[in-house]
Amino acid sequence: MAQIGIYGLGTMGSALALNMAEHGFDVAVTNRESDWIAPFISEAGDLAARLHPYTTLAEFIAALTPPRVILFMIPSGAPMDAMIDEITPLLAPGDTVIDGGNADFHDTRRRTAQLAERDLHFVGMGVSGGESGARHGPSMMLGGSAHSWQQLKPVLTAIAARYEGAPCVAHLGPDGAGHFVKTVHNGIEYVDMQVIAEIYSLLRNGAALAPTEIGALFADWDRGPLKSYLVEITARLLSYTDPETGHPMVDVIKDAAGQKGTGRWTVIEALRMGQSASMIEAAVGARGWSSEKATRQRAETILGGAVGAFDGTPEVLAEAFLAARILAYAQGFRILASASEEYEWSLDPATIARIWRAGCIIRSALLDDIAAAFDQHLPQGQLILAPQIAQTLARCIPSLRQVVCSAMHGGHPVPALSAGLSWYDSMRLGHGSANIIQAQRDMFGHHGFERLGRSGRHHGPWWD
Template sequence: MAQARIGLIGLGVMGANLALNIAENEFPVAVFNRTGSVTDDYIASAGDLARNLVPTKTLEELVGALTKPRAIIIMVQAGAAVDAVIKGLTPLLDKGDMIIDAGNANFHDTRRREAALSDLGLNFIGMGVSGGEEGARNGPSIMVGGDKSSFEVIRDILEAISAKHDGAPCADHFGPDGAGHFVKTVHNGIEYADMQMIAEVYGLLRDGEGRSAANIGQLFETWDKGPLKSYLVEISGKVLQTVDEKSGQPIVDIIVDKAGQKGTGRWTAIEALSLGQSPSTIEAAVAARSWSAVKDTRIAGEALFAGLKVETGAAPISEDDLEKALLAAKIIAYDQGLNLLSAASVEYDWDLDLASCAEVWREGCIIRSTMLDEMASAVREGLPHGNLIFAPRFAQRIVEGSSALRRVVASAALQGLPVPAFAAALAYFDTMRQGRGTTDLVQGQRDFFGAHGFVRVDTGETDQHGPWASDIAHS
């Protein structure tokens, strides 16, 4: 007998917490896990919420437990596992039913799956969920892509379980097929940049000034009460002030400096390049994680270049400069992320609402920040030339922060301390404030060796060639 409004497959940490969130909001949810004992243990540990959980042991039983139109969330590992679940579900569903992939899927896979299921009369939703296990349990940020009418069927559930900002749900529909998963991908790319910039501040203070982890953590704690207030600054302060019980050392000092990545940051960089964009702060953060992975090589490099002379008398970087530089660089990272979303919206005909993207990120997700409210307002007011850093609300902050950012990058370079994300942000800002760059020479080079042509400044004529063209033609 149909008992549940929605189903969920995959009772790992994220799936288990999301199901409890749904149940706590008084929506009966049917749950299934490939290993039946996991389902039994889960129900037994759910306490009072078990009243809204319907355990099932087969996909047939899961489908039979759902009211129509059926809606089933998949929370399994991205990739082949998702395709396997879809393959098992498809013969059991009726036209108009929907499958919802709530994992970290590549949006190209989402587009492929949506097209294939659409041909069968089934609806497919690609749903980005951010906030980690805490968000899944208590209110995540939810980014939905797919058929709008299908979203409306489950809208009440998604809005109920999502994080809230001043009472407004942080859940929205962004467009067809892969739109939701792409918004989540860019969210993760910005997350990479933000984390890297915070880590660079930590490195400058630790290695440049010899400050303790706890002291740096206290500084982050102070910054979290001002314009830098955000989840990542908050938790960075907590991590740095935590002591390892076993060794008695700051816990950050016993963590191997090799960062993992699940692919979404890398996907952001790859898709940006394919769209003719370059979110340099995100690319720098992805590169920094890749460099971190070759620790043995870095240890060898430290020994090999131990005698390298660097500037030891560089002026200390003030806390005020670091705060302003971090704020300016973060704004630039968001600017690049929004530009990428805008380019993808045009390419895939999504009609993304960039203001809604910023609003959905205000609570529940990893990049939640006090700035996002203002960013949403700036987008609605109209971004000059499509750039957040040109908006009156943010241009002045960039101006105020650019000098600090310049001093931070210069001091880091003189001391031999790597700040790839800060340097990328500064290079982007300096490029965007120059009406004439240096690509005229690049175009001349391209025309010289490949006859690619160029546009004349004086007449606007296109497909022009330099005097070397005739020499090449006769060589």
């Protein structure tokens, strides 16, 4: 009998099934469109011996060793709810159902409670790394019961990406913990991609460098502190030429970025918890603005689209990039800490940083330093106040300031870089300007305010 079942043989589901089979696990597989199944088995080669195809849901469930473990790689939302309704009558107490998609963690919490009423276990599992990661070793973020983790641990630790021998998978907490961590992972991913795009634009439009020259610079950066998956693939993609036109491939791609919602979810949850996600919000906003291509082209003729030169050196840009990356991670981990407290998840930031070091899209050399920082006692629990991180920021922030100022002077949009700098400057002011806001709120709405050195709520003399 099969040790695990995978329903959904799309890109990610089929890659995970092959990964499991390659590591010696027997995997039952099926798909809503049954005509997908035979070609998948045929193309699996020698691994087909460990892949057991079924065309009906009942046969698929019956082929699994109890207590059953079923991984669904299907669209989240209504399709997942419909599948739960369909599969529940076929399950027995102790069975585990896994949603491996990018689901809203609120849905995951609801489904966990719903299935628990029948003594069934629901797992929300974030999977990062794309098709290649799923096939050869993803980073996985698990939220669910201890019972489910014990069922899944042998399989997931075997197929996970590895960093210096350690598997990049962890049980992070109950119910929606895994899916929430994956959501914030994607929010950080949005920022990293946007920062890269802003730096590329400064070099391309402000410094008039060719894509291949910029690619060579990113390749150089990938050999140092900025080493990361996104820097690596940026260097590679900038070397390609369009076979149809002979132009740089990047130049024939429409400048309108897509998005599937996880970045937006991160911002919404951060704001709901009263946290700052200014860099993620800037990255999400930039994708939204990019989709308004026709409006931007019209605005260029009316408002003028010419931009000035950018004179930052590669060394200054590299330090600005590093500062921005630190600030993006810092904002992300603040959101995770707030959610952990609100939902009583007991998330361990050091563990999260470690399982992000390989297999996932935001893997980077910086995560070693972040994990080490969270292993220590941080002032106010803030990553930017960790001694080593604070020292790096002290060195790099002047470069970030120089890049943002030069970009703005030349009319180059840098929403994520500037948002990061503004947040940093706000956080290092022991006495800010919110006192005037509180005075305004009291004057127009009698909301009151706290006085320095006194307890209780007070009002200004304008109410005397």
